Amino acid sequence: MIYKDHLDFAALRQYASALKERATLAGAAGEVSATMLRDRILESGGRCEWCGRNLVGAEIELDHVVSLAQGGGNTPVNLVVACPDCNRRKSQKHPARFAVEIFSETGVRTDLVARVLAHYRVEASRQLPLFSAATDTGMRESEQDSDAEYPPQYRWED
Numbered sequence: 076m077i078y079k080d081h082l083d084f085a086a087l088r089q090y091a092s093a094l095k096e097r098a099t100l101a102g103a104a105g106e107v108s109a110t111m112l113r114d115r116i117l118e119s120g121g122r123c124e125w126c127g128r129n130l131v132g133a134e135i136e137l138d139h140v141v142s143l144a145q146g147g148g149n150t151p152v153n154l155v156v157a158c159p160d161c162n163r164r165k166s167q168k169h170p171a172r173f174a175v176e177i178f179s180e181t182g183v184r185t186d187l188v189a190r191v192l193a194h195y196r197v198e199a200s201r202q203l204p205l206f207s208a209a210t211d212t213g214m215r216e217s218e219q220d221s222d223a224e225y226p227p228q229y230r231w232e233d
Contacts, residue, residue: 078121078130078156087112094137098149105148112137112154119156124187125165125177128158136162140170140191155187171195 076086087109095106107115121131125138138157141147144167157165165173174191178184178199184192192199 076135078116078119078133078135080117082113082116084109084113090137094149098143101143103143103147103149105150105153107149107151107154111151115151115154116156122156122185123158123161124155124185125157125161125173126181127183127185128161130156130158134159138162138165140187142167145169171197175199 076082076090091107091109091112094112098105115137116135119130121129123130123135136157136159137154138161139147139149140153140155143149147153161177164176168176170191171194174188175197178188178192184199188199191197
């Protein structure tokens with residue numbers, strides 16, 4: 076489905092039906108209507124709720140925050156708008172694990188990521204690349220030791 080301000084109700088009904096079928100197969104409770112899906116999609120403001128990517132005019136998917144396989148319900152509060160990349164990468168991962176992964180990679184703490192981390196009482200920090208240039212670390216030049224070699228020269232000895 077493509078994100079637009081005016082969503083096709085027939086496509087929304089079809090999506091809701093597909094979600095209901097998946098939920099039934101997983102034994103998950105809950106059901107969403109086309110109207111609920113439309114409202115949920117528009118609440119996202121056209122952004123992936125995991126990574127913050129702009130999705131206006133792009134392909135979107137609805138992701139169960141707690142996957143159906145892990146006991147999540149097929150309800151509007153358990154659905155978020157996601158870019159296809161985030162939806163596939165998250166798959167059946169625990170939402171806190173994926174929130175930490177997204178924040179670590181992007182440094183972006185979307186409202187969803189913040190809510191998931193707070194709900195599960197997890198603190199995430201951003202993992203900096205090991206072999207990045209000094210300017211990529213987020214350090215200002217005044218904070219860097221101008222006499223130190225960067226990147227450090229590693230010497231392996233037996």
